[in-house]
Amino acid sequence: MVNRYAPWRYFLLVLIVVVGAVYALPNLYGEDPAVQISHRVNLIDEAELSLVQSLIDSENIDYRSIELEGNNILLRFDSEEGQLRAAGDIRALMEATDSRYTVALNLAPATPEWLAAMNALPMYLGLDLRGGVHFLMEVDMESAIEKSLQRTANELRSFLREEKQRYRAVQSDSDRIAIRFTDAAARDAARLVLEEEYRDYVFTDREDGRSWFIDVSYNETTLDEERRAAVEQNISTLKNRVNELGVAEPVIQRQGDSRVVVQLPGVQDTVRAKEILGATATLEFRLVHGSFTDWSAAQATGKAPIGARLYTQSNGDPVLLKRSVIATGDQVVGAASGIDQQSGTPDVTITMNAKGADRMAEITRDNIGKPMAVVFIEDKFEFEEIDGELRPKRRTDTEVINVATIRDQLSKRFHITGLDSTREARDLALLLRAGALRAPMVIIEERTVGPSLGQENIDRGFMSVMVGFALVLVFMAVYYKVFGLVANLALALNLVLMVAVLSLFQATLTLPGIAGIVLTVGMAVDANVLIFERIREEIRLGNTPQAAIFAGYEKAFGTIADANITTFIAAIVLFGFGTGPIQGFAVTLMIGIASSMFTAIFGTRAVINLIYGRKQVTRLAI
Amino acid sequence: MAKQLITNFDFMRLRRAAVILSAILLTVSIGSLATLKLNVGIDFTGGTIIEVGYEQAVELQPIRELLQDNGYDDTIVQHFGSASEVLIRLVPDPEKDKAEVSSEIIRLLRANSDGRVEDRRVEFVGPQVGEELTEDGGLAVLYALIAILVYVAFRFEYRFSLGAVAALIHDVLITLGIFSLFRLDFDLSVLAALLAVIGYSLNDTIVVFDRVRENFRKLRKKTTIETVNYSVNQTISRTLMTSFTTLLVLLSLFFLGGEVIHAFALALIIGVVVGTYSSIYVATTTALALGISRSDLLLPEKEGEDPARP
Numbered sequence: 001m002v003n004r005y006a007p008w009r010y011f012l013l014v015l016i017v018v019v020g021a022v023y024a025l026p027n028l029y030g031e032d033p034a035v036q037i038s039h040r041v042n043l044i045d046e047a048e049l050s051l052v053q054s055l056i057d058s059e060n061i062d063y064r065s066i067e068l069e070g071n072n073i074l075l076r077f078d079s080e081e082g083q084l085r086a087a088g089d090i091r092a093l094m095e096a097t098d099s100r101y102t103v104a105l106n107l108a109p110a111t112p113e114w115l116a117a118m119n120a121l122p123m124y125l126g127l128d129l130r131g132g133v134h135f136l137m138e139v140d141m142e143s144a145i146e147k148s149l150q151r152t153a154n155e156l157r158s159f160l161r162e163e164k165q166r167y168r169a170v171q172s173d174s175d176r177i178a179i180r181f182t183d184a185a186a187r188d189a190a191r192l193v194l195e196e197e198y199r200d201y202v203f204t205d206r207e208d209g210r211s212w213f214i215d216v217s218y219n220e221t222t223l224d225e226e227r228r229a230a231v232e233q234n235i236s237t238l239k240n241r242v243n244e245l246g247v248a249e250p251v252i253q254r255q256g257d258s259r260v261v262v263q264l265p266g267v268q269d270t271v272r273a274k275e276i277l278g279a280t281a282t283l284e285f286r287l288v289h290g291s292f293t294d295w296s297a298a299q300a301t302g303k304a305p306i307g308a309r310l311y312t313q314s315n316g317d318p319v320l321l322k323r324s325v326i327a328t329g330d331q332v333v334g335a336a337s338g339i340d341q342q343s344g345t346p347d348v349t350i351t352m353n354a355k356g357a358d359r360m361a362e363i364t365r366d367n368i369g370k371p372m373a374v375v376f377i378e379d380k381f382e383f384e385e386i387d388g389e390l391r392p393k394r395r396t397d398t399e400v401i402n403v404a405t406i407r408d409q410l411s412k413r414f415h416i417t418g419l420d421s422t423r424e425a426r427d428l429a430l431l432l433r434a435g436a437l438r439a440p441m442v443i444i445e446e447r448t449v450g451p452s453l454g455q456e457n458i459d460r461g462f463m464s465v466m467v468g469f470a471l472v473l474v475f476m477a478v479y480y481k482v483f484g485l486v487a488n489l490a491l492a493l494n495l496v497l498m499v500a501v502l503s504l505f506q507a508t509l510t511l512p513g514i515a516g517i518v519l520t521v522g523m524a525v526d527a528n529v530l531i532f533e534r535i536r537e538e539i540r541l542g543n544t545p546q547a548a549i550f551a552g553y554e555k556a557f558g559t560i561a562d563a564n565i566t567t568f569i570a571a572i573v574l575f576g577f578g579t580g581p582i583q584g585f586a587v588t589l590m591i592g593i594a595s596s597m598f599t600a601i602f603g604t605r606a607v608i609n610l611i612y613g614r615k616q617v618t619r620l621a622i
Numbered sequence: 623m624a625k626q627l628i629t630n631f632d633f634m635r636l637r638r639a640a641v642i643l644s645a646i647l648l649t650v651s652i653g654s655l656a657t658l659k660l661n662v663g664i665d666f667t668g669g670t671i672i673e674v675g676y677e678q679a680v681e682l683q684p685i686r687e688l689l690q691d692n693g694y695d696d697t698i699v700q701h702f703g704s705a706s707e708v709l710i711r712l713v714p715d716p717e718k719d720k721a722e723v724s725s726e727i728i729r730l731l732r733a734n735s736d737g738r739v740e741d742r743r744v745e746f747v748g749p750q751v752g753e754e755l756t757e758d759g760g761l762a763v764l765y766a767l768i769a770i771l772v773y774v775a776f777r778f779e780y781r782f783s784l785g786a787v788a789a790l791i792h793d794v795l796i797t798l799g800i801f802s803l804f805r806l807d808f809d810l811s812v813l814a815a816l817l818a819v820i821g822y823s824l825n826d827t828i829v830v831f832d833r834v835r836e837n838f839r840k841l842r843k844k845t846t847i848e849t850v851n852y853s854v855n856q857t858i859s860r861t862l863m864t865s866f867t868t869l870l871v872l873l874s875l876f877f878l879g880g881e882v883i884h885a886f887a888l889a890l891i892i893g894v895v896v897g898t899y900s901s902i903y904v905a906t907t908t909a910l911a912l913g914i915s916r917s918d919l920l921l922p923e924k925e926g927e928d929p930a931r932p
Binding site: 128135136138270271274275278442443444445446447448449450452453456457460461463464467468469471472475476479511512515518519521522523525526529530533537555558559562563564565566567569570571572573574576585589 | 673675720721722724725728729740741742743744745746747748750751762765766769770773774777811814817818820821822824825826828829832833836856857859860863864866867868869870871872873874875877878879880882883886887890
């Protein structure tokens with residue numbers, strides 16, 4: 001009996017070895033310190049490229065290369081020192097001309113071009129290996145709905161006014177809007193026009209003896225729609241904020257119904273990142289109601305007159321403001337912090353969008369000589385126990401930062417003052433630029449890894465893989481001799497293939513991922529052990545070497561398949577339930593199982609056949 | 623025909639002893655889990671862990687006092703890895719558990735140190751996340767067991783399937799028991815390790831079962847016990863070899879992989895050792911106790927040819 005493989009099988013094996021090696025190769029090249037320049041809106045072109053290049057040349061900073069890569073300029077350096085110096089200079093130049101430029105520090109893979117051309121790129125290192133911040137943020141849905149109801153209430157007010165319906169008040173709370181009427185006839189008339197116009201809302205009549213009401217609430221579809229919109233708008237706002245922070249390759253993704261994952265590789269100042277991401281600070285512009293005596297009276301009784309609401313000024317004095325809002329922070333398209341020329345205090349210059357500017361112009365024109373207030377609104381969170389369950393509870397801090405008399409008609413651009421510090425002015429400008437969060441968010445999970453710990457994790461992970469691998473190789477060679485060496489070849493190929501597949505998928509390599517690789521190395525031997533033990537057994541049974549090889553592989557196959565499929569099932573369950581790190585482990589385990597089946601059965605058989613298959617053998621070195 | 627086997631050990635003779643050993647281990651484990659409970663980490667309870675690095679070795683007492691003076695009463699402060707690295711653990715407190723706390727503490731430490739204080743690692747898990755994870759983790763183990771139960775029942779026979787799952791529950795409980803008894807930290811990575819243990823131990827069990835099935839079909843003259851014994855003997859060298867190579871790698875992870883991966887490696891080491899033992903004794907013993915016999919595993923088409931049943 002002879003053991004031979006057809007030539008095409010060898011061709012296939014060689015092909016897989018070559019392809020595997022090529023795609024695993026980029027991981028050996030490491031990374032260059034780099035600076036990445038992009039623009040939030042416009043495409044970057046040659047003009048900006050040469051601008052940056054001449055700046056760097058004039059500053060005499062050594063760099064390795066400069067190129068346009070997609071929508072970025074990528075500048076590579078030999079040292080981190082050059083990278084940091086250049087980033088500072090470029091930031092000063094670019095951000096002064098246009099605040100929508102983002103200049104970010106980055107580690108760019110130093111993959112040679114011929115490899116990159118084949119899409120052969122290194123694995124992406126997880127946050128635990130390169131350092132960075134991972135946040136899980138939860139959108140406060142109750143307040144998203146509450147805010148949406150407030151907007152709808154405003155809309156209903158103007159609709160009823162336009163339709164000339166006699167209503168007394170429109171008031172929104174956390175789950176419905178109540179429209180009050182003085183008599184049943186007015187209510188029934190209003191209900192008819194409302195139902196005609198707003199088909200997605202649920203209208204219910206209610207009376208309390210003195211007044212007649214229509215309660216307006218959302219139906220399930222509208223509620224779902226509002227929730228989805230809240231998460232989506234928050235994600236886009238977060239993206240803008242992250243860009244303002246200058247982070248390269250951020251990940252901002254929705255998770256489940258109400259959560260958002262934010263990953264910021266390489267962020268050094270996590271404290272500031274946290275403040276900026278979770279901040280809900282925004283502005284509202286409102287007209288002032290009444291005079292100081294009305295304000296004090298309202299404070300004493302705790303009751304505001306109809307159409308007004310009681311606020312506190314930054315000096316602690318009370319003030320009444322009109323319920324209807326002139327403009328809000330969402331209508332701001334541009335904001336820059338600076339110093340007010342007259343008072344020397346920090347200020348923010350605001351640019352409104354068309355809709356906001358029109359309304360601002362209209363109201364200020366009609367109210368020249370009257371006071372207007374700027375309200376600063378910020379949501380804060382604390383945890384509260386409700387029915388034994390901990391839920392984040394929102395507390396809204398509102399403060400009137402500025403009350404000033406309208407001297408002139410305002411429109412698109414104007415200044416606001418009254419901020420405590422330049423830092424507050426700068427952060428407010430950033431938040432207004434990036435857009436408001438539709439609903440407040442709270443960080444419910446944080447995992448931060450400093451850069452030095454990341455490097456340590458890489459070194460240790462690499463070391464433990466290498467040592468574990470070497471121990472197994474030595475042991476196999478000693479115990480199974482020639483067959484052991486063949487198994488070692490398969491094991492090495494298995495490692496190469498795993499790295500290649502992970503690189504090809506651009507999977508994220510994490511520390512648990514490395515653990516998965518190590519574990520797979522240990523377990524990958526199993527298939528070969530099964531086969532070799534079978535061959536030994538067949539020889540003991542008196543079979544010829546060729547028959548023993550044949551039967552060994554044949555009989556072991558079923559066992560290997562069964563054992564691996566069950567482990568694979570466990571890995572799938574692991575992946576299905578897992579969060580980031582566990583999924584990383586599960587993915588490497590699955591890839592490892594698949595590639596070890598291939599290398600340990602097909603790979604070793606091919607080599608064994610080559611060594612023993614063609615000749616008359618009397619003894620096997622096993 | 624057979625010249626000689628490497629081992630011809632009467633494994634099944636020790637069945638009773640194994641039952642007693644397993645019973646003791648399980649009792650101790652369950653007892654410990656019930657009384658001492660698991661030393662679960664913040665992944666499950668919620669809370670905050672901060673790891674900072676100083677430029678040189680630091681004393682812990684001043685840090686403790688500093689934190690206490692600033693209203694952080696319930697903190698555990700310890701060295702981590704080396705004397706210049708400090709791990710601060712905040713006992714979960716629903717009123718104070720917020721992402722901002724870690725920033726405040728790092729600022730506090732920086733303000734009170736002459737040299738640089740580097741934030742090496744911050745882990746904050748909100749109370750609601752922890753609760754979900756405990757639930758999801760438990761469910762994952764349960765789903766894995768059910769999926770395996772179904773697959774093995776489909777490929778072999780339901781009594782084997784129950785045997786395999788009994789072995790897995792045995793392994794998981796004992797690993798958990800050891801973590802509980804020695805007050806080892808049970809975090810997310812240990813849960814992952816536990817699931818890997820399930821996969822590994824199962825692998826071992828399936829190999830033994832596969833042989834039992836093969837031998838039931840081949841060796842008609844032997845009794846059920848003899849067949850099982852013979853099968854275990856045939857697979858024992860493979861079982862030990864694979865466990866040994868896996869342990870080599872795990873030991874390398876344990877000693878060289880760094881603090882973060884310590885608990886993970888340890889859970890797997892315990893799991894592999896217990897899993898090796900259970901695939902020989904617990905899985906087969908359970909299947910035997912449930913009355914597995916040759917006829918249950920004969921191929922359907924052969925049943926007609928061979929009506930004689932032992």
